[in-house]
Amino acid sequence: MTRTRDGRGLRRRRAAAGAVGGLAAGCAGLAVAQLAAALVRPEAAPLTVVGGAVVDRTPTAVKEWAVRSFGTADKLVLTLGTVVLLALLAAAAGILAVRRPRAGCALAAAAGALGAAAALSRPEAAWKDALPSLAGGAAAAAVLYLLVSALRRPRPAAGSSGGTWPLDRRAFGRLLAATAAGSAAAGYAGRRLGAHGAAGATASRADLVLPPPAVPAAPVPAGADLRVPGLGPFLTPGRDFYRVDTALVVPRVDADTWRLEVHGDGVARPLSLTLPELLARPLTEHDITLCCVSNEVGGPYVGNARWLGVPLADLLREAGVRPPSRGGPADQLVARSVDGMTIGTPVEAVMDGRDALLAVGMNGEPLPFAHGFPVRMVVPGLYGYVSACKWLRELRLTTFAAYDAYWVRRSWAQRAPVKTQSRIDTPRSFSQRPAGPVAVAGVAWAQHRGIARVEVRADGGPWREARLGAPDGVDTWRQWVWPWRAPPGRHTLEVRATDGRGEVQPQRRTGTLPDGATGWHSVTVDVRP
Numbered sequence: 428m429t430r431t432r433d434g435r436g437l438r439r440r441r442a443a444a445g446a447v448g449g450l451a452a453g454c455a456g457l458a459v460a461q462l463a464a465a466l467v468r469p470e471a472a473p474l475t476v477v478g479g480a481v482v483d484r485t486p487t488a489v490k491e492w493a494v495r496s497f498g499t500a501d502k503l504v505l506t507l508g509t510v511v512l513l514a515l516l517a518a519a520a521g522i523l524a525v526r527r528p529r530a531g532c533a534l535a536a537a538a539g540a541l542g543a544a545a546a547l548s549r550p551e552a553a554w555k556d557a558l559p560s561l562a563g564g565a566a567a568a569a570v571l572y573l574l575v576s577a578l579r580r581p582r583p584a585a586g587s588s589g590g591t592w593p594l595d596r597r598a599f600g601r602l603l604a605a606t607a608a609g610s611a612a613a614g615y616a617g618r619r620l621g622a623h624g625a626a627g628a629t630a631s632r633a634d635l636v637l638p639p640p641a642v643p644a645a646p647v648p649a650g651a652d653l654r655v656p657g658l659g660p661f662l663t664p665g666r667d668f669y670r671v672d673t674a675l676v677v678p679r680v681d682a683d684t685w686r687l688e689v690h691g692d693g694v695a696r697p698l699s700l701t702l703p704e705l706l707a708r709p710l711t712e713h714d715i716t717l718c719c720v721s722n723e724v725g726g727p728y729v730g731n732a733r734w735l736g737v738p739l740a741d742l743l744r745e746a747g748v749r750p751p752s753r754g755g756p757a758d759q760l761v762a763r764s765v766d767g768m769t770i771g772t773p774v775e776a777v778m779d780g781r782d783a784l785l786a787v788g789m790n791g792e793p794l795p796f797a798h799g800f801p802v803r804m805v806v807p808g809l810y811g812y813v814s815a816c817k818w819l820r821e822l823r824l825t826t827f828a829a830y831d832a833y834w835v836r837r838s839w840a841q842r843a844p845v846k847t848q849s850r851i852d853t854p855r856s857f858s859q860r861p862a863g864p865v866a867v868a869g870v871a872w873a874q875h876r877g878i879a880r881v882e883v884r885a886d887g888g889p890w891r892e893a894r895l896g897a898p899d900g901v902d903t904w905r906q907w908v909w910p911w912r913a914p915p916g917r918h919t920l921e922v923r924a925t926d927g928r929g930e931v932q933p934q935r936r937t938g939t940l941p942d943g944a945t946g947w948h949s950v951t952v953d954v955r956p
């Protein structure tokens with residue numbers, strides 16, 4: 428084999444080998460960190476904490492854009508972005524290490540320290556969350572040192588020049604193979620351990636038998652579901668229910684070790700409850716439509732479910748809490764999740780008689796992990812970010828003056844009752860259809876006020892009243908349908924709802940920030956002659 432002896436080619440080959448070594452060291456570091464995280468805390472894995480720290484710091488406008496552009500895939504995009512950055516950093520450390528081994532290895536270790544800093548910056552971080560990233564950085568630095576040592580070692584072949592190059596390709600190759608094997612083994616062990624940890628949570632969910640409700644919900648009225656093709660079911664199945672949260676990895680909480688703490692201002696009797704203790708209280712079942720403040724006009728982040736849970740007001744009364752209207756000192760209830768989300772809800776709303784629940788069941792089953800197992804909050808009439816904390820672990824009573832919850836610190840409103848909205852689900856915008864009768868249908872919601880009327884109009888003409896599905900209380904959406912005789916041509920359909928208080932949904936289009944979008948939804952349809 429001929430070797431390029433000129434300096435340029437040599438440098439290029441050394442740099443390439445260094446980059447390969449850096450990437451291998453990076454993989455080894457990541458695998459070791461993953462294994463350490465499985466031992467310490469799965470949420471402390473480097474990709475998770477770095478991604479989470481980025482989420483925490485992303486300006487709200489960028490986050491809204493990401494949710495709009497990528498939907499729920501925003502998390503995948505973020506993780507892939509982090510991996511690409513890490514790979515670039517690893518390659519750079521490798522290239523640097525060929526010329527200056529100490530500096531290159533220090534860069535690898537520094538990447539680990541950066542991961543540790545990200546871990547410690549997360550809400551709810553414990554000091555040990557720094558360990559996986561530090562271990563990963565140290566492993567990457569050590570492996571990189573070994574690899575570049577092989578690159579700098581004189582080639583053992585007889586008669587070689589004895590300089591620092593050509594490299595000892597055999598030793599380098601052997602070390603690369605060993606690194607790959609070691610990384611794979613550490614990665615595999617981490618996965619097995621992680622699966623083992625999650626197995627406890629999975630078993631605890633499988634074993635959970637939900638007690639029957641003391642106050643069951645009436646069956647959904649026969650006419651609530653209009654069964655129009657193109658319209659979703661009245662009750663949204665868990666697997667189709669929208670998911671909005673900051674968790675890059677869905678927390679899998681073991682119900683057997685779960686506890687809820689209730690304390691704070693005006694709490695005469697603080698509570699610390701296990702799940703069986705919570706479930707020993709009378710449960711209520713209630714249909715509630717949940718929606719996200721980030722839902723644009725016509726958007727998908729709304730769903731309706733039958734929830735089973737402990738009435739939150741009863742639990743608060745048990746703890747000695749009084750609402751502000753009865754002289755209580757706290758006007759804000761701050762719910763905190765196992766992953767450090769904080770969600771602030773008006774105490775007055777929670778205790779005004781509505782069915783605010785600490786939910787354990789969704790559509791007849793324990794909550795899915797993605798929707799907050801084992802316990803989450805649901806409060807009719809409030810957007811999710813001010814009411815619906817998933818993976819709940821603490822309820823603290825305080826004031827709005829004294830404390831800003833997670834999203835409030837990121838420029839969303841402190842209080843956010845749901846705004847009246849209506850959506851056309853069929854026909855779809857920009858769809859084509861033959862002229863003739865068309866069932867225009869959708870949903871409308873104004874939780875805790877109810878929907879009194881839905882109107883539709885075509886091409887800016889007179890408003891026509893739609894037929895509503897039977898009401899299932901004021902806390903759920905209502906389906907609606909309007910028979911349209913579609914003439915040929917391009918048409919615009921618009922919808923607007925009136926809530927149970929007689930307020931017509933405003934036409935003015937506003938964005939989602941700071942407290943929810945307003946405006947009428949419209950679709951454009953092409954009708955063939």
Ligand SMILES: Nc1nc2c(c(=O)[nH]1)N[C@H]1C(S)=C(S)[C@@H](COP(=O)(O)O)O[C@H]1N2
Pocket residue numbers: 668669670671672673674717718719720764765766768797798799810811812815816817818
């Ligand atoms: N722990 C936790 N709870 C959370 C969130 C979160 O990010 N973390 N997001 C909230 C928001 S913004 C909404 S809209 C609802 C969504 O609930 P879902 O994912 O079950 O539909 O959960 C709320 N509860």
Ligand SMILES: [Mo]
Pocket residue numbers: 671718719720721810811812
């Ligand atoms: Mo939300």
